[in-house]
Amino acid sequence: MAAVSEADFLLASRGVAKELGAWVAGAVFDRAGRLAFALADGTLHRHAEEGDWPVAVAHEGGLLSACADAKDGWLSGGDDGRLVRVAPDGMVTQIADYRGKWVDHVAAHEAGVRAAAVGKAVHVLGVAGAALKSLAHPSSPGGICFDAKGKRVAVSHYNGASLWFVGAKEDKPRLLEWKGSHHAIAFSPDGTHVVTAMQEPSLHGWRLADGQHMRMSGYPTKTKSLAFTARGRWLATSGAESVVLWPFFGGGPMGKAPTELAGGDEVMCSAVACHPQHEVVAAGFGDGLVLITEVASGKVVPVAPPRGSAVSALAWDAAGARLAFGTEAGFAGFVDLSRR
Amino acid sequence: MADTDTTAQVPVTVLTGYLGAGKTTLLNRILSENHGRRFAVVINEFGELGVDNDLVVDADEEVFEMNNGCICCTVRGDLIRIIGGLMRRKGRFDGIIVETTGLADPAPVAQTFFVDEDVKRATRLDAIVTVVDAKHLPARLKDSSEAQEQIAFADIIVLNKMDLVAPAEADEVERMIKAINPYAEIRRSTKSDVPLDAVIGRDAFNLARILEREPEFLSGEDHHEHDSEVNSVSFEVSRPIDAERFNAWISRLLQEKGQDLLRTKGILHYAGDRRRFAFQAVHMIADGDYIGEAKEGDPRRSKIVFIGRDLNRPQLRRGFEACQVDA
Structure with missing residues (x-):
């Protein structure tokens, strides 16, 4: 990217960005496409077309995780032990208080269910805020995610992952075992595979139909961000000096080499986000560079120039028209790719 | 404009010691002393900590084996998670103190600072401080491998409860400590009353200072009467x-x-x-x-x-x- 001038980045012509002053823990579009940036200092900044971006104080301490809430608005967990909802108008409502414990991870599904990882438990809550169940794990969860239908929640932890049916009468997980500590977790869009990122650093996957193990290794650093492309053909991952994509077709990823895109700058990829319709992947790097790359052609479009701080948050809106990003140093923005 | 520097490493002090040795007293002393520094404290159970400006994090010690073919390579999974969270808000505190449970082997804590890339990037291990009970240490060393390991790993040993032992007894305990670890600095104390700068900001894991302290071998190389393994x-x-x-x-x-x-x-x-x-x-x-x-x-x-x-x-x-x- 060295030869690219500032003006060549989409941010200059089609974007907006600001210094928000704290680590961007999440760039989150709510279900209606409203954009907010959740910062590690406990605040949530909502994008506004005109004037300042309104700030909601979601947590007294640090904010650890944020996602789109089930219906609208945002959901966040903090080191103050609180699970909080921020409404589209910025109103903050406490959904639960697990005082003394950190709310490390949050997830929600439009089917009307929320999940929060607190200590070694994952609490499942309804949209009205009622606690539905508490799922116990052998160690603290490293990540949680719902499947595409919101029927199952997958939880990564030490020595594997647990798969729970949210609506089950009896809570007994399907244990996906693999020795070691598992963090970030992703469900394939069709719900047939679960993949985790490990401490080692490598990935581990399970084909749910027959429990087939999949080992994906070779990363120089830990993968923190992983996402399947829209139809689940590719798994895009951070943790290398390029965007590493594993093929989930034609018998892969077992025995197949991954495809590497947008490499060559000797900077680690720190975040990935897959376009909701096309086989296009957005990637953020350790120096703040944001780009978009097309899997088939490998073509790269620069989005935001490097500013020195790693990209810590990256997200597409549901239409695939806007791409939002944020860095560890608190620089956050988005580009609008829709036809003009 | 370039982004602000987020690379300064936060010092971490590991506080270990057998049950009842005076670890919590020392921690309280560190936190309540008027030093103007703010700490994030990782503890295993909420005790009677007098904290105002400090952030207390309650953690379960989660010891994880690494999949690198090395059976003794263990790390503290909870620390990796907690430090990851704390490092997103640098500037909120000047140091981190990790208190381990009385029966803990200090190796996983220490190894976490060598093995995990994120922890290594964001923090540096300042020192392992072990609080020991001058009266009961000899008995502990006989029946507990953890007590021996806590001495072996220590950079600084707070030899506590000096009011309960005669001078000759204290000398004998020091001799036992030095037989295990001649490089640790021993600070005698009563009610864990050591100055803050004796335990915080020691930079003991800095390679440049690694053998700065000359060991105080008491009897040359011939101390063969072993008190511990x-x-x-x-x-x-x-x-x-x-x-x-x-x-x-x-x-x-x-x-x-x-x-x-x-x-x-x-x-x-x-x-x-x-x-x-x-x-x-x-x-x-x-x-x-x-x-x-x-x-x-x-x-x-x-x-x-x-x-x-x-x-x-x-x-x-x-x-x-x-x-x-x-x-």
Whole structure:
């Protein structure tokens, strides 16, 4: 990217960005496409077309995780032990208080269910805020995610992952075992595979139909961000000096080499986000560079120039028209790719 | 405008000690002293901590094995998670204090700071401080391997409850401590009353300071009346070290005996290099770097120290001596 001038980045012509002053823990579009940036200092900044971006104080301490809430608005967990909802108008409502414990991870599904990882438990809550169940794990969860239908929640932890049916009468997980500590977790869009990122650093996957193990290794650093492309053909991952994509077709990823895109700058990829319709992947790097790359052609479009701080948050809106990003140093923005 | 620097490493102090030794008292003392510094404190159960400006994090000790073919390579999963969270809000505190449970083996905590890339990038291990009970330590050393390990890993030992022992008893306890770990600095105290700067900001894991403290061997190299399974040996050689020979020897040694070798430290003078090479290891996990030239006129002697179990002194000595260039 060295030869690219500032003006060549989409941010200059089609974007907006600001210094928000704290680590961007999440760039989150709510279900209606409203954009907010959740910062590690406990605040949530909502994008506004005109004037300042309104700030909601979601947590007294640090904010650890944020996602789109089930219906609208945002959901966040903090080191103050609180699970909080921020409404589209910025109103903050406490959904639960697990005082003394950190709310490390949050997830929600439009089917009307929320999940929060607190200590070694994952609490499942309804949209009205009622606690539905508490799922116990052998160690603290490293990540949680719902499947595409919101029927199952997958939880990564030490020595594997647990798969729970949210609506089950009896809570007994399907244990996906693999020795070691598992963090970030992703469900394939069709719900047939679960993949985790490990401490080692490598990935581990399970084909749910027959429990087939999949080992994906070779990363120089830990993968923190992983996402399947829209139809689940590719798994895009951070943790290398390029965007590493594993093929989930034609018998892969077992025995197949991954495809590497947008490499060559000797900077680690720190975040990935897959376009909701096309086989296009957005990637953020350790120096703040944001780009978009097309899997088939490998073509790269620069989005935001490097500013020195790693990209810590990256997200597409549901239409695939806007791409939002944020860095560890608190620089956050988005580009609008829709036809003009 | 460039983004602000987020690379400064936050110092971490690990506070260990057997049950009832006075660890919580020391922690309270650190936190309540009027020093103007703010700490994030990772503890295992909420005690009666007097904290105002400090952030207290309640954690379960989660010891994870690494999948790297090294059975003794364990890390604290909870620390990796917590430090990851804390590091997103740098500037909120000046240091981190990790209190371990009384029965904890300090190795996983120490190894976390060598093994995890994010923890390594964001923090540096400042010192392992072990609080021991002067009255009861002799009995603990006999019946608890954890108590021995806590001494073996310590950079600073707070020899507490001095009011409960006679001077001769205290001297005997110090002798037992030094037999295990001659490199630790011992601070005698009553009710954990040591000055803050005796335990915080010590930079004890800095390679450049690794063997700065000369050990106080009480009886030369001949203290063979062992009070505990854990002991220490150290060797010095005068001819320069052959880097290849040393690397081959130390890698094989750590691989084979790493479980018994709790801490290894060394300062090496390689042949043909004016700089000194500092080396340290926790079990099998090693770290090393050049630390600048020796002072003009100083003898270029290389030195290595092992703290561990079942140390075969003659074998280790022969191994280290054979790393020298041929005479």
